Amino acid sequence: MQITKHLMKGALALALSFGAWTPSQGQISVNPTDDQFVSKKYESQHAEWKKGESQFPGRPRDMWQLGVGAGSFLISGDVQSQFGWGASVHVRKSLGYVMSLKAEYMFGQASGLNYQASSQNSYQDIEPFTTQYAGPNTLFYANYKIPQYHALSLQSVFNLNNIKFHKKSNKWSLNLILGLGVNMYRTTTNALDANGNAYDFSRVALDANGDPIDLSTLSGRREVRNNIKGILDDDYETSAQQNSNNIFTFGEDGKKMAVNPFMNVGLSLEYLITPRLSLALEHQGFISVDDYIDAKQKNETGDFTSNIDIPHYTSIRLGFHLGKKDKRIQPLWFVNPLVYPMSDVADLKKKLDDDLFKDDDNDGVPNKIDEEPDTPENAIVDTKGRTMDSDGDEVPDHLDKEPFSPPGYKVDEDGVAAVPKPLTPEDIKVVGDNERLVIGDETFDPLGGGGKGMLNDWYLPMIHFDLDKYKLRPESYEQLRHIARVMQAYPDLKVVVHGHTDVRASDEYNDRLSYNRAMTAIDYIVNQYEIDRSRFIAKFNGEASNLIPSAAGEQEHFMNRRVEFYIAEDGETEGAKPEGDGGRNRNWKY
The missing domain is CATH 3.30.1330.60 (OmpA-like domain)
Incomplete structure (x- = not known):
């Protein structure tokens, strides 16, 4: 617990220093025209996009996340778990607006104690059970302690709510976690008292009057567990049986560490406090084929159980975002990718409302490209806004009663050519x-x-x-x-x-x-x-x-x-x- 306290104190102090960096001191913009955020790899693409020659802008550089966390660690298995604790540190980097990679190390301690008695047949054929609990009526209450659990994993983190249609930025991030890793642990059992003898559990399931305690109630189960704790000492002296399918074990006899692969599955809800700091609530499960983590793979009657043991780590995390604020934006899982087209549409609408299509002479040609900005009313114009005279008779088409007069003949003021009548x-x-x-x-x-x-x-x-x-x-x-x-x-x-x-x-x-x-x-x-x-x-x-x-x-x-x-x-x-x-x-x- 001292390790956790020191870790949280250090994280809190660092968070306060990061939290002092407020948006008013330099809020990171995600405007697609901010060239300083675009990485060199995408600079040419970004320049083409700004000129309308490319469909997509250059990707901006974003910050790395360094995170620390602490919380509850327990084992879901054949033995009822008790309070355990865990702590972690991770590094995370976005691969895009939805997916990121996270490398994480986690350390934890866990313990458990059953309220139902187990027969000798339900336990491993190892010492001291083969000698101390040899009798058919001998009772033993399954318990374990994991003094050290280490887990190293590489995780893919998928943002589930990154696309926003009605706001520029994303403050909340809901993430799905899928990863692979390897664990290392040693499980021990408190099987013998301080004198090396088997515990006498004959009365732990009886009340003060000698009557059996009702184990169908929560209060009855709690009473039995308290009675067991009153008998047990604090020395978990016996190493539990280990999985024969372990990748490998190492350490001295009696204290060997088991190493096994696992798959991470988890969810996290993360809030962006400032572009430099985030706070998250996260839960992970470590799934493997190992049924020996809680020192027990059989039920109380001696039959094998079908469930594997799954460690669970629920933590509160602080994420510190690292990088120069004038060169990098906050991590991309906090950036709405629709900011690019939405900003572009807004800019275009503003230009349209201002003067891009302003047409003072109402000839259908905007001022920007009109070569005759004061065209007479009702005049027929070409694509450049110039009054048209299709037959070149110096009478504009909108006044010409014969806009396509035959060439070589004089025309009157209405543009009608003096052409002899056809022969009949x-x-x-x-x-x-x-x-x-x-x-x-x-x-x-x-x-x-x-x-x-x-x-x-x-x-x-x-x-x-x-x-x-x-x-x-x-x-x-x-x-x-x-x-x-x-x-x-x-x-x-x-x-x-x-x-x-x-x-x-x-x-x-x-x-x-x-x-x-x-x-x-x-x-x-x-x-x-x-x-x-x-x-x-x-x-x-x-x-x-x-x-x-x-x-x-x-x-x-x-x-x-x-x-x-x-x-x-x-x-x-x-x-x-x-x-x-x-x-x-x-x-x-x-």
Whole structure:
């Protein structure tokens, strides 16, 4: 007991000195942006995480725990245990937020005494029982004392309540303990009196009147045990029988120490007083295959019992957390791992509430990336907040009644281009021997004679295509009909059919696609209106000549995916077919 008192006094003094370190003098933060806590191994990962390039922050360095404890030590076995004491010291280090490793040394003393008498057959066939308690009616009351019990173990400690959704830190820690270790002990029995004779237990179970004491009551059992204690001396002179399966024994004869392996199982409830100090209540059981720890493996009638002996150690512990407070946080089993994502979410919400998505001109583009912070109301803007003018006619889209005007024509204040109407059969009159073409009130001379202008001054419509296709869209048929009617009205007229694509896909692919679009239009007019193929000059430009050079949205790309028609000039020839067919060998249906 003196050892325990000195141990607790020293631990108390050390705890008071640690307790003097208060949170106000330097509370350890667990903010994930505190770089000084991150170990060198994780510094690069932590830097990437802060920049958003890694999903996980670097692991912080945490403190080691040096612990001392003291409490009750007893043996659960065949002999009823009496008060015993134990003391321990351990070192513990976290492997993560849930699991930690603990190395522990424990020392204890235990004793026990039965209130029921045992026959000679219930005890070991060793001296002095074979000589002193040889008679069939001789009574002996099982007792033992363990003057020294040593246990060394390595334990895995699992935190069962470390994840907190509603608070930053974790003050209470509930832990499950699983470990392996080895014990060393010697058990003795008080079998003989001071003169080396067997004790006379014949009257310990009788009351003052000589009547049997009722052992079914607690008071009766207590009375018998007190009577036995009144007879026994303090000398446990006889070494108990030991397990034949011991790993080994050592020491002089009569005082041999047994060594056996065991498994730790336990629970602890730990409270964080300060980041430097914790207090815990812990219970452990040491499970092995040894049934000789309490000096008895048979019941009072001499039959073997099925239960093994299990030492139990219940202790109060102080944990001292060691490490520089500006370099290490408290042990990780007291740190909520959700502090990282929760802190990140809180920081992001604060930035969102402040100015990250602030948009003064209400154009849908935050001020942070808005290159035109004072956009007019209702203006259509691009991804950088700039007012859009899709057709480049200097009339912004939100005021432009024709936001995709054909190029090359003057526009009015509403952005509408002055484009001549498409030809209709009613507009066309052929005069004479196809030498002149009269459109409405205008006469055109293709040979450059006395007419008011060349036929190629007249605008022919263009057609558009879906992405990655050269199949005609429904609205294209009417426009192709207009072109066919003009060519039917003037049989010597040749028309250039010029295919284009948007900027997506490779140059080679787009060349083939633009050629196929031109050929689709030519094939349709040739087949439907019986116009000779030689009157068409097919050309293609792929993505080289876009109407909208910096097309971004789908609507702008659509304007670039087109086939244009215009009157061929003298000597104009058809371009070479691009390599590959782009899929036109599939017998395409219009």
